[in-house]
Amino acid sequence: xxxxxxxxxxxxxxxxxxxxxxxxxxxxxxxxxxxxxxxxxxxxxxxxxxxxxxxxxxxxxxxxxxxxxxxxxxxxxxxxxxxxxxxxxxxxxxxxxxxxxxxxxxxxxxxxxxxxxxxxxxxxxxxxxxxxxxxxxxxxxxxxxxxxxxxxxxxxxxxxxxxxxxxxxxxxxxxxxxxxxxxxxxxxxxxxxxxxxxxxxxxxxxxxxxxxxxxxxxxxxxxxxxxxxxxxxxxxxxxxxxxxx
Amino acid sequence: xxxxxxxxxxxxxxxxxxxxxxxxxxxxxxxxxxxxxxxxxxxxxxxxxxxxxxxxxxxxxxxxxxxxxxxxxxxxxxxxxxxxxxxxxxxxxxxxxxxxxxxxxxxxxxxxxxxxxxxxxxxxxxxxxxxxxxxxxxxxxxxxxxxxxxxxxxxxxxxxxxxxxxxxxxxxxxxxxxxxxxxxxxxxxxxxxxxxxxxxxxxxxxxxxxxxxxxxxxxxxxxxxxxxxxxxxxxxxxxxxxxxx
DNA sequence: CGAATAATGTGTTTATTTTACACATAAAAT
DNA sequence: ATTTTATGTGTAAAATAAACACATTATTCG
Numbered sequence: 001x002x003x004x005x006x007x008x009x010x011x012x013x014x015x016x017x018x019x020x021x022x023x024x025x026x027x028x029x030x031x032x033x034x035x036x037x038x039x040x041x042x043x044x045x046x047x048x049x050x051x052x053x054x055x056x057x058x059x060x061x062x063x064x065x066x067x068x069x070x071x072x073x074x075x076x077x078x079x080x081x082x083x084x085x086x087x088x089x090x091x092x093x094x095x096x097x098x099x100x101x102x103x104x105x106x107x108x109x110x111x112x113x114x115x116x117x118x119x120x121x122x123x124x125x126x127x128x129x130x131x132x133x134x135x136x137x138x139x140x141x142x143x144x145x146x147x148x149x150x151x152x153x154x155x156x157x158x159x160x161x162x163x164x165x166x167x168x169x170x171x172x173x174x175x176x177x178x179x180x181x182x183x184x185x186x187x188x189x190x191x192x193x194x195x196x197x198x199x200x201x202x203x204x205x206x207x208x209x210x211x212x213x214x215x216x217x218x219x220x221x222x223x224x225x226x227x228x229x230x231x232x233x234x235x236x237x238x239x240x241x242x243x244x245x
Numbered sequence: 246x247x248x249x250x251x252x253x254x255x256x257x258x259x260x261x262x263x264x265x266x267x268x269x270x271x272x273x274x275x276x277x278x279x280x281x282x283x284x285x286x287x288x289x290x291x292x293x294x295x296x297x298x299x300x301x302x303x304x305x306x307x308x309x310x311x312x313x314x315x316x317x318x319x320x321x322x323x324x325x326x327x328x329x330x331x332x333x334x335x336x337x338x339x340x341x342x343x344x345x346x347x348x349x350x351x352x353x354x355x356x357x358x359x360x361x362x363x364x365x366x367x368x369x370x371x372x373x374x375x376x377x378x379x380x381x382x383x384x385x386x387x388x389x390x391x392x393x394x395x396x397x398x399x400x401x402x403x404x405x406x407x408x409x410x411x412x413x414x415x416x417x418x419x420x421x422x423x424x425x426x427x428x429x430x431x432x433x434x435x436x437x438x439x440x441x442x443x444x445x446x447x448x449x450x451x452x453x454x455x456x457x458x459x460x461x462x463x464x465x466x467x468x469x470x471x472x473x474x475x476x477x478x479x480x481x482x483x484x485x486x487x488x489x490x
Numbered sequence: 491c492g493a494a495t496a497a498t499g500t501g502t503t504t505a506t507t508t509t510a511c512a513c514a515t516a517a518a519a520t
Numbered sequence: 521a522t523t524t525t526a527t528g529t530g531t532a533a534a535a536t537a538a539a540c541a542c543a544t545t546a547t548t549c550g
Contacts (some may be wrong), residue, residue: 094342097339112319158500194540221544243261244508442509464524466517466525
């Protein structure tokens with residue numbers, strides 16, 4: 001064990017010594033990558049960018065960037081989103097950090113991955129970089145580096161997370177019908193749900209507010225529109241909890 | 246948006262250019278910290294080390310180290326565990342990455358946090374560093390830097406994770422009684438459980454094997470001993486899943 | 491303008507899961 | 521042998537989830 005005394009939290013040393021150690025030993029770059037989910041035409045999508053590397057010109061990539069020394073990880077993720085989508089205040093959550101030695105051909109790059117959920121309608125208003133594309137998640141093939149693996153991880157994360165936390169609403173317009181909400185869940189979970197039970201379940205969770213308006217321009221009986229009420233959610237959090245021992 | 250063209254995945258550039266970018270821009274150190282849970286005397290514990298920094302001599306700290314440029318994050322975590330506990334093959338899982346700018350006085354250090362669960366009985370056989378201590382989680386006060394915050398996050402993680410994945414067994418000896426298993430869950434979840442329902446639940450999950458032995462040296466009727474069967478778990482995974490829509 | 495179309499809105503019955511709860515049994519200690 | 525202590529088991533009630541059908545409302549088309 002004595003031969004391990006060269007590391008960060010062993011052997012007595014001064015703060016100053018620690019500082020120089022921190023600044024000299026590490027040659028690892030740190031990036032943030034964002035898996036940005038959207039929902040459009042009843043399909044779950046992910047926002048990708050055409051790789052800016054000549055060698056990988058026809059490959060798409062997640063949106064990411066190196067973390068700046070003076071910014072928090074979350075701040076970095078928000079910055080990337082802001083730069084790329086023009087939007088603030090998106091739902092954002094850290095999911096996992098990927099750091100295999102060979103994952104990036106540019107050297108050792110460890111990437112902290114965030115998931116974000118955006119309302120595509122709203123988003124479409126902004127003019128965007130032409131290399132950005134919303135890809136259907138079902139037809140995703142190869143991505144840059146290990147980005148496909150990262151995406152797969154995040155998609156599984158989303159499927160689980162959406163059942164224990166009301167983050168799905170971030171993918172919808174402020175006003176939505178229950179049908180739209182159900183379509184969203186069906187797209188994320190990739191299975192059909194019973195319409196009556198779905199409705200019952202959401203009402204019992206008590207996070208929706210009937211805003212007294214109906215859908216417009218639908219070729220059939222319009223449904224009522226609802227909005228998500230975060231305060232109601234806070235009061236009814238326990239209903240979103242899973243199994244208990 | 247044009248003024249954002251200096252980052253990792255924008256603007257067309259060569260792989261070579263990317264390499265030098267990766268190697269020059271980042272001045273961020275990367276560490277791994279391990280929250281090592283143990284279970285002893287019916288109490289949940291965490292393995293801490295007395296800080297090796299003069300300034301923080303009376304403060305305890307998680308076990309961590311800088312990540313080496315040539316090692317994967319998981320490898321790094323395993324190395325730390327091996328060095329500090331002498332054990333291989335411990336349960337290990339990445340939980341979260343903490344990277345606030347001011348979290349470490351030695352400079353910008355982003356830390357990837359892993360949780361590990363060890364069998365304290367087994368562990369005690371090894372001779373350990375004298376600065377290591379098993380602390381009861383209930384009486385944890387201040388820890389080094391943001392380690393208390395990190396610990397709290399991991400404890401919440403454990404409480405949730407133990408209900409959806411059979412990782413708790415890593416905290417027990419190979420052979421255990423149902424009472425010991427229940428004590429473990431009660432310690433982790435911090436609440437009393439009904440003995441009959443607990444037993445029923447675990448049997449219905451179908452991951453335990455009766456090994457045909459009884460407890461020894463207990464001052465009362467001995468309980469049967471069981472072991473955890475990972476293959477059975479693989480077959481019955483779905484029973485560990487939470488709510489479904 | 492009426493009929494056909496298409497999706498909304500609502501309740502009940504059944505099955506499953508979870509909770510609450512009590513007594514006989516086996517070993518150890520006295 | 522009696523007392524102590526914790527094990528081992530089952531059932532009834534309550535809550536939750538699943539399966540399922542029909543009347544309603546707006547639109548579209550003839």
